[in-house]
Amino acid sequence: MLSSLQPASSVAQPLDGPAQPPVAIEVDGVSKRYRRYAYRNLSLKGRALDLLRGRGDQFVEFDALRNVSFRVRHGEMVAVLGRNGAGKSTLLRLLAGIVEPDAGSVQVHGRVSPLLELGAGFAPELSGLRNVYLYGALLGLRREDIAAQIDSIVDFSEIGEFIATPVKHYSSGMYLRLAFAVAAHLNPDVLLLDEVLAVGDVAFQAKCMARITDFRAQGKTIVLVTHVLQHALDLCDRALLIHHGGLVDDGPPGTVLDAYNAILTSA
Amino acid sequence: MRAIRRVRVLISRQQLLIELFRKDFDVRYAGSVLGVLWTQLYPLLLLAVYSFVFSTIFHSAIPRFPLFLFVGIAVYQFFSTATQLATGSILANAHLVARVGFPRELVTLSVVLIPLVDLAMSHLILLLGAVWYGVSPAWSWLAMPVVVVLLALTCAGLGLVLATAAVYFRDVRFFVEVGVLMLMFLSPIFYSESAVPESLQWVVQINPLAIAISAYRSAFLDGTWPALSAWLTLAVVGVAACWVGIEVFDRGQRGFADAL
Numbered sequence: 292m293l294s295s296l297q298p299a300s301s302v303a304q305p306l307d308g309p310a311q312p313p314v315a316i317e318v319d320g321v322s323k324r325y326r327r328y329a330y331r332n333l334s335l336k337g338r339a340l341d342l343l344r345g346r347g348d349q350f351v352e353f354d355a356l357r358n359v360s361f362r363v364r365h366g367e368m369v370a371v372l373g374r375n376g377a378g379k380s381t382l383l384r385l386l387a388g389i390v391e392p393d394a395g396s397v398q399v400h401g402r403v404s405p406l407l408e409l410g411a412g413f414a415p416e417l418s419g420l421r422n423v424y425l426y427g428a429l430l431g432l433r434r435e436d437i438a439a440q441i442d443s444i445v446d447f448s449e450i451g452e453f454i455a456t457p458v459k460h461y462s463s464g465m466y467l468r469l470a471f472a473v474a475a476h477l478n479p480d481v482l483l484l485d486e487v488l489a490v491g492d493v494a495f496q497a498k499c500m501a502r503i504t505d506f507r508a509q510g511k512t513i514v515l516v517t518h519v520l521q522h523a524l525d526l527c528d529r530a531l532l533i534h535h536g537g538l539v540d541d542g543p544p545g546t547v548l549d550a551y552n553a554i555l556t557s558a
Numbered sequence: 559m560r561a562i563r564r565v566r567v568l569i570s571r572q573q574l575l576i577e578l579f580r581k582d583f584d585v586r587y588a589g590s591v592l593g594v595l596w597t598q599l600y601p602l603l604l605l606a607v608y609s610f611v612f613s614t615i616f617h618s619a620i621p622r623f624p625l626f627l628f629v630g631i632a633v634y635q636f637f638s639t640a641t642q643l644a645t646g647s648i649l650a651n652a653h654l655v656a657r658v659g660f661p662r663e664l665v666t667l668s669v670v671l672i673p674l675v676d677l678a679m680s681h682l683i684l685l686l687g688a689v690w691y692g693v694s695p696a697w698s699w700l701a702m703p704v705v706v707v708l709l710a711l712t713c714a715g716l717g718l719v720l721a722t723a724a725v726y727f728r729d730v731r732f733f734v735e736v737g738v739l740m741l742m743f744l745s746p747i748f749y750s751e752s753a754v755p756e757s758l759q760w761v762v763q764i765n766p767l768a769i770a771i772s773a774y775r776s777a778f779l780d781g782t783w784p785a786l787s788a789w790l791t792l793a794v795v796g797v798a799a800c801w802v803g804i805e806v807f808d809r810g811q812r813g814f815a816d817a818l
Binding site: 325334336390417424 | 816
Protein backbone atom coordinates (compact mmCIF):
# COMPACT_ATOMS: atom_id res chain seq x y z
CA MET A 292 0.00 0.00 0.00
CA LEU A 293 1.27 3.41 -0.89
CA SER A 294 -0.40 6.03 1.21
CA SER A 295 0.83 8.88 3.32
CA LEU A 296 0.25 8.22 6.97
CA GLN A 297 -2.35 10.34 8.68
CA PRO A 298 -1.75 11.34 12.29
CA ALA A 299 -4.71 9.24 13.39
CA SER A 300 -3.17 6.06 12.05
CA SER A 301 -0.35 6.30 14.56
CA VAL A 302 -2.84 5.92 17.38
CA ALA A 303 -4.49 2.93 15.81
CA GLN A 304 -1.91 0.46 17.07
CA PRO A 305 -3.11 -3.01 18.05
CA LEU A 306 -3.55 -3.41 21.78
CA ASP A 307 -0.70 -5.21 23.50
CA GLY A 308 -1.74 -8.82 23.79
CA PRO A 309 -0.22 -10.95 26.54
CA ALA A 310 1.89 -12.91 24.05
CA GLN A 311 3.44 -9.78 22.48
CA PRO A 312 6.99 -8.89 23.57
CA PRO A 313 7.40 -5.39 25.01
CA VAL A 314 7.94 -2.41 22.76
CA ALA A 315 11.61 -1.51 22.22
CA ILE A 316 11.24 1.49 19.93
CA GLU A 317 8.35 3.94 19.79
CA VAL A 318 8.35 6.57 17.09
CA ASP A 319 5.34 8.81 17.26
CA GLY A 320 4.46 11.43 14.65
CA VAL A 321 8.10 12.34 14.12
CA SER A 322 9.13 15.08 11.73
CA LYS A 323 12.60 16.42 11.11
CA ARG A 324 13.31 19.42 8.99
CA TYR A 325 16.77 20.34 7.75
CA ARG A 326 18.05 23.46 6.12
CA ARG A 327 20.25 23.37 3.10
CA TYR A 328 22.15 26.61 3.12
CA ALA A 329 23.01 28.35 -0.11
CA TYR A 330 24.50 31.17 1.91
CA ARG A 331 25.20 31.32 5.61
CA ASN A 332 27.77 33.50 7.28
CA LEU A 333 29.17 31.84 10.38
CA SER A 334 31.08 34.81 11.75
CA LEU A 335 30.19 37.83 13.84
CA LYS A 336 31.98 40.12 11.42
CA GLY A 337 30.13 38.69 8.43
CA ARG A 338 26.80 38.83 10.28
CA ALA A 339 27.33 42.46 11.21
CA LEU A 340 28.20 43.37 7.62
CA ASP A 341 25.22 41.37 6.33
CA LEU A 342 22.98 43.27 8.69
CA LEU A 343 24.18 46.60 7.27
CA ARG A 344 23.75 45.35 3.71
CA GLY A 345 20.39 43.82 4.49
CA ARG A 346 21.52 40.40 3.42
CA GLY A 347 20.37 37.35 5.34
CA ASP A 348 20.88 33.62 5.31
CA GLN A 349 19.72 31.89 2.19
CA PHE A 350 18.51 28.37 2.58
CA VAL A 351 15.87 25.93 1.52
CA GLU A 352 14.13 23.89 4.15
CA PHE A 353 13.28 20.32 3.43
CA ASP A 354 11.54 17.69 5.45
CA ALA A 355 13.88 14.80 5.98
CA LEU A 356 11.06 13.01 7.78
CA ARG A 357 7.37 13.81 7.86
CA ASN A 358 5.01 12.50 10.49
CA VAL A 359 6.55 9.06 10.80
CA SER A 360 5.10 6.65 13.35
CA PHE A 361 5.90 3.04 14.07
CA ARG A 362 6.77 0.69 16.84
CA VAL A 363 9.35 -2.02 16.99
CA ARG A 364 8.92 -4.82 19.46
CA HIS A 365 11.71 -6.30 21.47
CA GLY A 366 13.54 -8.98 19.45
CA GLU A 367 12.37 -7.78 16.05
CA MET A 368 14.81 -7.25 13.23
CA VAL A 369 13.64 -4.47 10.96
CA ALA A 370 15.05 -3.37 7.62
CA VAL A 371 14.64 0.25 6.54
CA LEU A 372 14.41 0.59 2.78
CA GLY A 373 14.24 3.61 0.55
CA ARG A 374 16.08 5.48 -2.14
CA ASN A 375 19.07 7.71 -1.45
CA GLY A 376 17.98 10.81 0.42
CA ALA A 377 14.63 9.30 1.42
CA GLY A 378 15.32 9.92 5.13
CA LYS A 379 16.61 6.53 6.26
CA SER A 380 19.77 7.82 7.84
CA THR A 381 17.91 10.67 9.50
CA LEU A 382 15.62 8.08 11.05
CA LEU A 383 18.57 6.17 12.50
CA ARG A 384 20.18 9.39 13.75
CA LEU A 385 16.95 10.15 15.58
CA LEU A 386 16.85 6.66 17.07
CA ALA A 387 20.48 7.04 18.16
CA GLY A 388 19.71 10.36 19.86
CA ILE A 389 22.17 12.29 17.69
CA VAL A 390 19.48 14.71 16.56
CA GLU A 391 16.18 15.60 18.14
CA PRO A 392 12.90 15.58 16.23
CA ASP A 393 11.24 18.92 15.43
CA ALA A 394 7.87 17.34 16.16
CA GLY A 395 6.73 14.08 17.67
CA SER A 396 8.61 11.83 20.02
CA VAL A 397 11.18 9.08 19.81
CA GLN A 398 11.56 6.60 22.63
CA VAL A 399 14.03 3.78 22.67
CA HIS A 400 13.89 1.45 25.64
CA GLY A 401 17.19 -0.06 26.63
CA ARG A 402 20.74 0.68 25.62
CA VAL A 403 21.30 1.65 22.01
CA SER A 404 24.43 0.75 20.14
CA PRO A 405 24.56 2.74 16.92
CA LEU A 406 26.90 1.90 14.06
CA LEU A 407 26.00 4.63 11.65
CA GLU A 408 29.06 6.24 10.19
CA LEU A 409 32.50 4.83 9.94
CA GLY A 410 34.59 5.89 12.90
CA ALA A 411 31.90 8.09 14.42
CA GLY A 412 32.71 8.58 18.06
CA PHE A 413 36.40 7.81 17.65
CA ALA A 414 39.01 10.34 18.65
CA PRO A 415 41.62 10.16 15.86
CA GLU A 416 44.62 10.87 18.04
CA LEU A 417 43.86 8.17 20.63
CA SER A 418 44.85 4.53 20.33
CA GLY A 419 42.30 1.90 19.35
CA LEU A 420 42.22 0.64 22.92
CA ARG A 421 41.55 4.04 24.44
CA ASN A 422 38.88 4.65 21.82
CA VAL A 423 37.09 1.50 22.91
CA TYR A 424 36.81 2.95 26.40
CA LEU A 425 35.83 6.39 25.15
CA TYR A 426 33.20 5.01 22.80
CA GLY A 427 31.85 2.71 25.50
CA ALA A 428 31.51 5.69 27.84
CA LEU A 429 29.77 7.69 25.10
CA LEU A 430 27.25 4.88 24.84
CA GLY A 431 26.76 4.98 28.59
CA LEU A 432 28.73 1.95 29.71
CA ARG A 433 30.67 1.70 32.91
CA ARG A 434 34.42 1.30 32.70
CA GLU A 435 34.34 -2.06 34.50
CA ASP A 436 31.89 -3.47 31.97
CA ILE A 437 34.08 -2.36 29.09
CA ALA A 438 37.18 -3.79 30.76
CA ALA A 439 35.43 -7.16 31.09
CA GLN A 440 34.84 -7.24 27.33
CA ILE A 441 38.06 -5.72 26.12
CA ASP A 442 39.84 -8.95 25.15
CA SER A 443 36.99 -10.26 23.04
CA ILE A 444 36.58 -6.85 21.38
CA VAL A 445 40.26 -6.78 20.37
CA ASP A 446 40.06 -10.42 19.22
CA PHE A 447 36.94 -9.84 17.17
CA SER A 448 38.32 -6.71 15.52
CA GLU A 449 41.42 -8.57 14.24
CA ILE A 450 43.36 -5.35 14.79
CA GLY A 451 46.09 -7.21 16.69
CA GLU A 452 49.08 -5.18 17.81
CA PHE A 453 47.75 -2.05 16.07
CA ILE A 454 45.27 -1.67 18.91
CA ALA A 455 47.94 0.52 20.56
CA THR A 456 48.26 2.73 17.45
CA PRO A 457 46.32 6.01 17.14
CA VAL A 458 43.24 5.30 15.03
CA LYS A 459 44.08 8.12 12.61
CA HIS A 460 46.60 5.69 11.12
CA TYR A 461 43.95 3.00 10.61
CA SER A 462 42.63 1.95 7.22
CA SER A 463 38.90 2.20 6.65
CA GLY A 464 38.66 -1.56 7.04
CA MET A 465 40.36 -1.40 10.44
CA TYR A 466 38.03 1.44 11.48
CA LEU A 467 35.02 -0.65 10.54
CA ARG A 468 36.29 -3.76 12.28
CA LEU A 469 36.98 -1.92 15.51
CA ALA A 470 33.73 0.02 15.37
CA PHE A 471 31.69 -3.08 14.73
CA ALA A 472 33.56 -5.03 17.41
CA VAL A 473 32.79 -2.32 19.98
CA ALA A 474 29.17 -1.89 18.97
CA ALA A 475 28.63 -5.64 18.94
CA HIS A 476 30.27 -6.36 22.29
CA LEU A 477 28.81 -3.70 24.48
CA ASN A 478 25.72 -5.76 25.14
CA PRO A 479 23.25 -3.41 23.53
CA ASP A 480 19.50 -3.94 23.70
CA VAL A 481 19.01 -2.19 20.39
CA LEU A 482 21.53 -2.29 17.56
CA LEU A 483 21.33 0.30 14.77
CA LEU A 484 23.24 -0.47 11.58
CA ASP A 485 23.56 1.90 8.64
CA GLU A 486 25.10 0.10 5.70
CA VAL A 487 28.50 0.27 7.28
CA LEU A 488 29.06 -3.39 6.56
CA ALA A 489 29.65 -2.55 2.93
CA VAL A 490 33.21 -1.52 3.75
CA GLY A 491 34.67 -4.71 5.20
CA ASP A 492 36.13 -7.60 3.23
CA VAL A 493 34.06 -10.69 2.55
CA ALA A 494 35.46 -12.69 5.46
CA PHE A 495 34.74 -9.94 7.95
CA GLN A 496 31.30 -9.34 6.52
CA ALA A 497 30.53 -13.00 7.08
CA LYS A 498 31.74 -12.65 10.67
CA CYS A 499 29.53 -9.61 11.20
CA MET A 500 26.56 -11.45 9.74
CA ALA A 501 27.18 -14.34 12.10
CA ARG A 502 27.28 -11.89 14.98
CA ILE A 503 24.05 -10.26 13.85
CA THR A 504 22.41 -13.68 13.64
CA ASP A 505 23.59 -14.32 17.22
CA PHE A 506 22.02 -11.06 18.28
CA ARG A 507 18.75 -12.12 16.73
CA ALA A 508 18.92 -15.44 18.50
CA GLN A 509 19.45 -13.59 21.80
CA GLY A 510 16.28 -11.65 21.15
CA LYS A 511 17.94 -8.25 20.62
CA THR A 512 16.26 -5.56 18.59
CA ILE A 513 18.01 -4.62 15.35
CA VAL A 514 17.26 -1.85 12.89
CA LEU A 515 19.19 -2.11 9.65
CA VAL A 516 19.40 0.36 6.79
CA THR A 517 20.47 -1.50 3.71
CA HIS A 518 20.58 -1.38 -0.05
CA VAL A 519 21.38 -5.06 -0.18
CA LEU A 520 17.81 -6.21 -0.63
CA GLN A 521 18.75 -9.81 -0.07
CA HIS A 522 19.72 -8.90 3.51
CA ALA A 523 16.28 -7.47 4.10
CA LEU A 524 14.65 -10.62 2.73
CA ASP A 525 16.88 -13.15 4.45
CA LEU A 526 17.52 -11.56 7.82
CA CYS A 527 14.61 -9.35 8.72
CA ASP A 528 11.17 -9.99 10.19
CA ARG A 529 9.80 -6.79 8.88
CA ALA A 530 10.63 -3.88 6.63
CA LEU A 531 9.83 -0.17 6.60
CA LEU A 532 9.78 1.75 3.36
CA ILE A 533 10.61 5.43 3.48
CA HIS A 534 9.88 7.63 0.49
CA HIS A 535 10.36 11.42 0.39
CA GLY A 536 10.51 11.52 4.19
CA GLY A 537 7.28 9.62 4.76
CA LEU A 538 6.73 6.09 5.96
CA VAL A 539 4.84 4.59 3.05
CA ASP A 540 4.92 0.90 3.83
CA ASP A 541 5.44 -1.27 6.86
CA GLY A 542 5.09 -5.03 6.76
CA PRO A 543 6.72 -8.35 5.85
CA PRO A 544 9.95 -7.81 3.85
CA GLY A 545 8.58 -9.56 0.78
CA THR A 546 5.60 -7.26 0.27
CA VAL A 547 7.55 -4.13 1.22
CA LEU A 548 10.22 -5.05 -1.30
CA ASP A 549 7.53 -5.21 -3.99
CA ALA A 550 6.39 -1.71 -3.03
CA TYR A 551 10.02 -0.54 -3.08
CA ASN A 552 10.54 -2.01 -6.55
CA ALA A 553 7.38 -0.25 -7.69
CA ILE A 554 8.85 3.08 -6.49
CA LEU A 555 12.17 2.34 -8.18
CA THR A 556 10.58 1.54 -11.53
CA SER A 557 8.14 4.45 -11.44
CA ALA A 558 10.97 6.92 -10.85
CA MET B 559 13.58 23.52 35.88
CA ARG B 560 15.57 22.81 32.79
CA ALA B 561 18.96 23.63 34.33
CA ILE B 562 18.47 21.33 37.30
CA ARG B 563 17.32 18.52 35.01
CA ARG B 564 20.41 18.97 32.88
CA VAL B 565 22.68 18.97 35.94
CA ARG B 566 21.15 15.64 37.01
CA VAL B 567 21.80 14.18 33.57
CA LEU B 568 25.38 15.45 33.63
CA ILE B 569 26.02 13.98 37.07
CA SER B 570 24.68 10.61 35.93
CA ARG B 571 27.23 10.61 33.10
CA GLN B 572 30.31 11.34 35.21
CA GLN B 573 32.10 8.29 33.78
CA LEU B 574 31.92 9.87 30.35
CA LEU B 575 33.26 13.13 31.76
CA ILE B 576 36.24 11.18 33.10
CA GLU B 577 36.85 9.50 29.72
CA LEU B 578 36.63 12.83 27.88
CA PHE B 579 39.01 14.34 30.42
CA ARG B 580 41.44 11.45 29.88
CA LYS B 581 41.27 12.02 26.14
CA ASP B 582 42.04 15.73 26.45
CA PHE B 583 44.68 15.02 29.05
CA ASP B 584 46.47 12.53 26.81
CA VAL B 585 46.36 14.81 23.82
CA ARG B 586 47.60 17.82 25.77
CA TYR B 587 50.31 16.17 27.82
CA ALA B 588 51.24 13.36 25.42
CA GLY B 589 50.32 11.03 28.28
CA SER B 590 53.48 11.63 30.29
CA VAL B 591 54.62 13.18 33.56
CA LEU B 592 57.20 15.10 31.57
CA GLY B 593 54.36 16.49 29.48
CA VAL B 594 52.59 17.72 32.59
CA LEU B 595 55.76 19.38 33.89
CA TRP B 596 56.43 20.82 30.45
CA THR B 597 53.29 22.95 30.64
CA GLN B 598 54.85 24.80 33.58
CA LEU B 599 57.48 26.12 31.23
CA TYR B 600 54.97 28.62 29.85
CA PRO B 601 54.04 30.36 33.14
CA LEU B 602 57.71 30.24 34.20
CA LEU B 603 58.79 32.03 31.03
CA LEU B 604 56.01 34.58 31.56
CA LEU B 605 57.24 35.01 35.11
CA ALA B 606 60.79 35.62 33.91
CA VAL B 607 59.72 38.29 31.44
CA TYR B 608 57.23 40.03 33.73
CA SER B 609 59.65 39.97 36.68
CA PHE B 610 62.27 41.62 34.52
CA VAL B 611 59.87 44.28 33.25
CA PHE B 612 58.13 45.07 36.52
CA SER B 613 60.89 44.69 39.10
CA THR B 614 63.95 45.70 37.13
CA ILE B 615 62.49 48.35 34.84
CA PHE B 616 59.45 49.67 36.73
CA HIS B 617 60.92 49.00 40.20
CA SER B 618 57.81 47.54 41.74
CA ALA B 619 57.83 48.08 45.51
CA ILE B 620 55.81 44.96 46.24
CA PRO B 621 57.71 42.60 48.55
CA ARG B 622 58.49 39.07 47.29
CA PHE B 623 57.49 40.35 43.89
CA PRO B 624 58.25 37.21 41.81
CA LEU B 625 56.14 35.05 44.12
CA PHE B 626 53.40 37.69 44.24
CA LEU B 627 53.45 37.75 40.46
CA PHE B 628 53.46 33.99 40.02
CA VAL B 629 50.34 33.48 42.13
CA GLY B 630 48.53 35.91 39.87
CA ILE B 631 49.91 34.33 36.70
CA ALA B 632 48.92 30.82 37.85
CA VAL B 633 45.32 31.75 38.63
CA TYR B 634 45.04 33.91 35.52
CA GLN B 635 46.46 31.12 33.35
CA PHE B 636 43.78 28.78 34.69
CA PHE B 637 41.02 31.22 33.83
CA SER B 638 42.43 32.14 30.44
CA THR B 639 43.20 28.56 29.31
CA ALA B 640 39.87 27.22 30.59
CA THR B 641 37.88 29.94 28.85
CA GLN B 642 39.72 29.62 25.56
CA LEU B 643 39.68 25.82 25.48
CA ALA B 644 35.98 25.84 26.38
CA THR B 645 35.21 28.32 23.59
CA GLY B 646 36.67 25.99 20.97
CA SER B 647 35.52 22.76 22.61
CA ILE B 648 32.43 21.99 20.54
CA LEU B 649 34.15 22.87 17.26
CA ALA B 650 37.21 20.82 18.21
CA ASN B 651 35.00 17.83 19.01
CA ALA B 652 32.68 18.26 16.04
CA HIS B 653 33.26 14.64 15.01
CA LEU B 654 31.78 13.49 18.33
CA VAL B 655 29.09 16.12 18.71
CA ALA B 656 27.61 15.71 15.25
CA ARG B 657 27.81 11.94 15.11
CA VAL B 658 27.11 10.49 18.54
CA GLY B 659 24.23 11.09 20.93
CA PHE B 660 25.40 12.07 24.41
CA PRO B 661 25.12 15.13 26.72
CA ARG B 662 27.30 17.56 24.76
CA GLU B 663 27.94 19.85 27.73
CA LEU B 664 30.44 17.26 28.94
CA VAL B 665 32.80 18.08 26.07
CA THR B 666 33.00 21.68 27.28
CA LEU B 667 33.15 20.80 30.97
CA SER B 668 35.97 18.31 30.46
CA VAL B 669 38.27 20.94 28.94
CA VAL B 670 37.69 23.23 31.91
CA LEU B 671 39.20 20.50 34.09
CA ILE B 672 42.39 20.37 32.02
CA PRO B 673 43.94 23.68 33.18
CA LEU B 674 43.14 22.62 36.74
CA VAL B 675 45.99 20.15 36.28
CA ASP B 676 48.27 23.01 35.21
CA LEU B 677 47.21 25.05 38.22
CA ALA B 678 47.82 22.13 40.56
CA MET B 679 51.31 21.70 39.07
CA SER B 680 52.02 25.40 39.53
CA HIS B 681 51.82 24.77 43.26
CA LEU B 682 55.09 22.87 43.14
CA ILE B 683 56.69 26.12 42.03
CA LEU B 684 54.60 28.16 44.49
CA LEU B 685 55.70 25.92 47.36
CA LEU B 686 59.34 26.28 46.37
CA GLY B 687 58.81 30.03 46.27
CA ALA B 688 57.15 29.95 49.69
CA VAL B 689 60.17 28.15 51.14
CA TRP B 690 62.60 30.56 49.43
CA TYR B 691 60.81 33.69 50.64
CA GLY B 692 60.01 32.28 54.09
CA VAL B 693 56.22 32.25 53.71
CA SER B 694 54.92 29.99 56.48
CA PRO B 695 51.97 27.67 55.99
CA ALA B 696 48.70 29.11 57.25
CA TRP B 697 45.19 27.78 57.83
CA SER B 698 44.00 30.25 55.22
CA TRP B 699 45.61 28.01 52.58
CA LEU B 700 42.48 25.90 52.97
CA ALA B 701 40.55 28.69 51.26
CA MET B 702 42.61 28.35 48.07
CA PRO B 703 41.00 25.21 46.59
CA VAL B 704 37.53 26.59 47.37
CA VAL B 705 38.33 29.83 45.52
CA VAL B 706 39.52 27.77 42.55
CA VAL B 707 36.35 25.66 42.53
CA LEU B 708 34.19 28.80 42.51
CA LEU B 709 36.30 30.33 39.74
CA ALA B 710 36.04 27.05 37.81
CA LEU B 711 32.24 27.28 38.03
CA THR B 712 32.43 30.73 36.47
CA CYS B 713 34.70 29.39 33.71
CA ALA B 714 32.35 26.45 33.08
CA GLY B 715 29.29 28.67 32.73
CA LEU B 716 31.09 31.24 30.62
CA GLY B 717 32.62 28.41 28.59
CA LEU B 718 29.22 26.87 27.83
CA VAL B 719 27.94 30.20 26.51
CA LEU B 720 31.08 30.87 24.46
CA ALA B 721 31.23 27.30 23.11
CA THR B 722 27.64 27.63 21.89
CA ALA B 723 28.34 31.05 20.38
CA ALA B 724 31.49 29.80 18.65
CA VAL B 725 29.49 27.20 16.71
CA TYR B 726 27.34 29.91 15.13
CA PHE B 727 29.95 32.65 15.01
CA ARG B 728 33.32 31.15 14.25
CA ASP B 729 35.24 34.33 14.99
CA VAL B 730 34.09 34.44 18.60
CA ARG B 731 37.38 32.91 19.67
CA PHE B 732 39.31 35.95 18.45
CA PHE B 733 37.14 38.16 20.60
CA VAL B 734 37.70 35.78 23.50
CA GLU B 735 41.46 35.97 22.94
CA VAL B 736 41.39 39.75 23.12
CA GLY B 737 38.94 39.64 26.02
CA VAL B 738 41.13 37.47 28.24
CA LEU B 739 44.13 39.62 27.37
CA MET B 740 42.22 42.72 28.49
CA LEU B 741 41.21 40.93 31.66
CA MET B 742 44.87 40.24 32.37
CA PHE B 743 45.57 43.96 32.67
CA LEU B 744 42.26 44.68 34.41
CA SER B 745 43.05 42.13 37.11
CA PRO B 746 45.58 42.65 39.88
CA ILE B 747 48.33 40.40 38.52
CA PHE B 748 51.21 42.86 38.10
CA TYR B 749 49.88 45.23 40.72
CA SER B 750 48.09 44.92 44.01
CA GLU B 751 44.39 45.75 44.14
CA SER B 752 45.15 48.50 46.66
CA ALA B 753 47.09 50.35 43.94
CA VAL B 754 43.85 50.86 41.98
CA PRO B 755 42.57 54.45 42.49
CA GLU B 756 39.44 54.85 44.61
CA SER B 757 37.34 55.99 41.67
CA LEU B 758 38.16 52.82 39.71
CA GLN B 759 37.96 50.30 42.55
CA TRP B 760 34.66 49.05 41.17
CA VAL B 761 36.53 47.60 38.20
CA VAL B 762 38.34 45.10 40.41
CA GLN B 763 35.35 44.64 42.68
CA ILE B 764 32.95 43.42 40.03
CA ASN B 765 35.53 41.34 38.17
CA PRO B 766 35.36 37.79 39.54
CA LEU B 767 38.83 37.02 38.23
CA ALA B 768 40.25 40.00 40.13
CA ILE B 769 38.43 38.92 43.28
CA ALA B 770 39.68 35.36 42.91
CA ILE B 771 43.29 36.45 42.35
CA SER B 772 43.28 38.84 45.31
CA ALA B 773 41.63 36.32 47.59
CA TYR B 774 43.97 33.56 46.48
CA ARG B 775 47.05 35.69 46.91
CA SER B 776 46.15 37.02 50.36
CA ALA B 777 45.28 33.51 51.52
CA PHE B 778 48.61 32.17 50.27
CA LEU B 779 51.05 34.98 51.07
CA ASP B 780 49.53 36.87 54.00
CA GLY B 781 47.58 34.15 55.81
CA THR B 782 44.37 36.20 55.41
CA TRP B 783 41.01 34.56 54.82
CA PRO B 784 38.99 36.00 51.96
CA ALA B 785 36.35 38.54 53.05
CA LEU B 786 32.73 37.47 53.20
CA SER B 787 31.92 39.81 50.30
CA ALA B 788 34.52 38.05 48.16
CA TRP B 789 33.05 34.63 48.97
CA LEU B 790 29.56 35.83 48.21
CA THR B 791 30.48 37.46 44.91
CA LEU B 792 32.45 34.42 43.72
CA ALA B 793 29.68 32.02 44.71
CA VAL B 794 26.85 34.05 43.21
CA VAL B 795 28.74 34.72 39.97
CA GLY B 796 29.81 31.07 39.71
CA VAL B 797 26.33 29.62 40.20
CA ALA B 798 24.69 32.26 38.01
CA ALA B 799 27.21 31.67 35.22
CA CYS B 800 26.56 27.92 35.30
CA TRP B 801 22.83 28.41 35.25
CA VAL B 802 22.95 30.79 32.30
CA GLY B 803 25.53 28.58 30.59
CA ILE B 804 23.39 25.45 30.84
CA GLU B 805 20.27 27.26 29.62
CA VAL B 806 22.03 28.88 26.66
CA PHE B 807 23.82 25.68 25.69
CA ASP B 808 20.66 23.63 25.87
CA ARG B 809 18.86 25.99 23.52
CA GLY B 810 21.83 26.30 21.20
CA GLN B 811 22.69 22.63 20.86
CA ARG B 812 19.59 21.78 18.85
CA GLY B 813 21.13 23.60 15.91
CA PHE B 814 24.64 22.16 16.29
CA ALA B 815 24.05 19.38 13.76
CA ASP B 816 23.05 21.98 11.14
CA ALA B 817 25.90 24.36 11.86
CA LEU B 818 28.82 21.97 12.34
